[in-house]
Amino acid sequence: MNNLTIVKIGGNVIDNPDALHRFLTTFAGLPGYKILIHGGGKVATQVAEKLGVQTTMVEGRRITDRAMLDVVTMVYGGLVNKQIVAQLQALGLNAIGLTGADGGTVRSKKRAVGAIDYGFVGDIEEIDSAQIQYLTRKSLTPVFAPLTYDEQGNLLNTNADTMASAIAVEMALHDAVTLVYCFEKKGVLSNPDNDESVIAELTPASYADYKAQGVINKGMIPKLDNAFKALENKVKQVIICHADQLSEALQQKGVGTTLKL
Amino acid sequence: MNNLTIVKIGGNVIDNPDALHRFLTTFAGLPGYKILIHGGGKVATQVAEKLGVQTTMVEGRRITDRAMLDVVTMVYGGLVNKQIVAQLQALGLNAIGLTGADGGTVRSKKRAVGAIDYGFVGDIEEIDSAQIQYLTRKSLTPVFAPLTYDEQGNLLNTNADTMASAIAVEMALHDAVTLVYCFEKKGVLSNPDNDESVIAELTPASYADYKAQGVINKGMIPKLDNAFKALENKVKQVIICHADQLSEALQQKGVGTTLKL
Numbered sequence: 001m002n003n004l005t006i007v008k009i010g011g012n013v014i015d016n017p018d019a020l021h022r023f024l025t026t027f028a029g030l031p032g033y034k035i036l037i038h039g040g041g042k043v044a045t046q047v048a049e050k051l052g053v054q055t056t057m058v059e060g061r062r063i064t065d066r067a068m069l070d071v072v073t074m075v076y077g078g079l080v081n082k083q084i085v086a087q088l089q090a091l092g093l094n095a096i097g098l099t100g101a102d103g104g105t106v107r108s109k110k111r112a113v114g115a116i117d118y119g120f121v122g123d124i125e126e127i128d129s130a131q132i133q134y135l136t137r138k139s140l141t142p143v144f145a146p147l148t149y150d151e152q153g154n155l156l157n158t159n160a161d162t163m164a165s166a167i168a169v170e171m172a173l174h175d176a177v178t179l180v181y182c183f184e185k186k187g188v189l190s191n192p193d194n195d196e197s198v199i200a201e202l203t204p205a206s207y208a209d210y211k212a213q214g215v216i217n218k219g220m221i222p223k224l225d226n227a228f229k230a231l232e233n234k235v236k237q238v239i240i241c242h243a244d245q246l247s248e249a250l251q252q253k254g255v256g257t258t259l260k261l
Numbered sequence: 262m263n264n265l266t267i268v269k270i271g272g273n274v275i276d277n278p279d280a281l282h283r284f285l286t287t288f289a290g291l292p293g294y295k296i297l298i299h300g301g302g303k304v305a306t307q308v309a310e311k312l313g314v315q316t317t318m319v320e321g322r323r324i325t326d327r328a329m330l331d332v333v334t335m336v337y338g339g340l341v342n343k344q345i346v347a348q349l350q351a352l353g354l355n356a357i358g359l360t361g362a363d364g365g366t367v368r369s370k371k372r373a374v375g376a377i378d379y380g381f382v383g384d385i386e387e388i389d390s391a392q393i394q395y396l397t398r399k400s401l402t403p404v405f406a407p408l409t410y411d412e413q414g415n416l417l418n419t420n421a422d423t424m425a426s427a428i429a430v431e432m433a434l435h436d437a438v439t440l441v442y443c444f445e446k447k448g449v450l451s452n453p454d455n456d457e458s459v460i461a462e463l464t465p466a467s468y469a470d471y472k473a474q475g476v477i478n479k480g481m482i483p484k485l486d487n488a489f490k491a492l493e494n495k496v497k498q499v500i501i502c503h504a505d506q507l508s509e510a511l512q513q514k515g516v517g518t519t520l521k522l
Contacts, residue, residue, distance in 0.1 A: 075335060
């Protein structure tokens, strides 16, 4: 088994060109096989606004009607993805930008309409981990935009945290996978008002406690649910850390939050 | 040597969803290894307009300032490319959408400012044909958007006809390459007002004659220059035909214009 590092980089970092470039420089320098999954950022909302497409968020998730699907396809699949790839190439890393449609890597199914109609949002059904491995073995570094596709030829908006976790689980069939969620905080915080209150280690029990106390809430809950799911499915290590501390976190220098079962 | 069919599909076909779907259905059914290169279409101009970005064309080529570069990256690299890939997947073809930056496949250099400043436009410098071949050998069908990158990490707008010709020439080092330019006309016409006046066979000598008479002019000249360049550089066959006649043209059923040296 080879080591494979899968990193998800959040939207807030993508919105800041300097922070993104620092992160990409670190990422390009990581040893071994790697995969990057990026979030969307505010650019999609800004472009949508200029195009007269209204943005509706429900529980932190974007409602994706046909017009918004075109916007996220342009922004996530085009602008953000290709700018990251071009920057990584300049940093000497042979990146290849993908949506789930590319190479049939991540197929999903349009979410059924329940209490909320999320629109063109995909829930992942199948990942072609052999195809992804074929790319990594040629020293290519896949850079995934948070878009997937269904059998009818539709592109579907897909949560990047979920996509990172799902890809990590499938790749764990082939490789020793470390999954890192990088964002603009130093880790999971025990006090949301204190950026230094990083929880060094989180177990399912302590996670449940923090949730019960309301310390961990909102957008952090689906992220951590995804993270624990990966750990329960053969992913070797899951870390949540600041984008500027990716390298230190991987060297276990006592930064970020490490999840344990 | 394996047979490799490289098809360039023009912007006018991309602007028409029905015509595009008919074309993609034919393309997906072609035997053997293949590569698709698509043009831009009017969507970029429409999106630019809505975003308040002005479109300037000089001699049929788009002037690409920073704002327009973002628009074409979104539209060509995102919207058009990913919609084509998702449709091809639904048609059973394992397509993978690429810009030249992806996998370091097509590197270019920003065009020097001469009488005209084209802005962020790239002239192709190097094609990694071994990388492209690696993808085709895994039954992946590369679908190129007309974008390349330079060593500084910039994306660059690149003419799709030129990109198709340059890729064909490099791939001819590995494979027996047929290059087809598909568009909304039945071939190169001897009378621009008569869509049926297709020139069945074009040689450098007859091409020079038609140019001298003014029969072949405007946008057709760079297309044909690219096409002859491919033929002069080991590409086995070059055809110019209607998108609806791709299959017949490849079977040499007397449709389209075939170039001969």
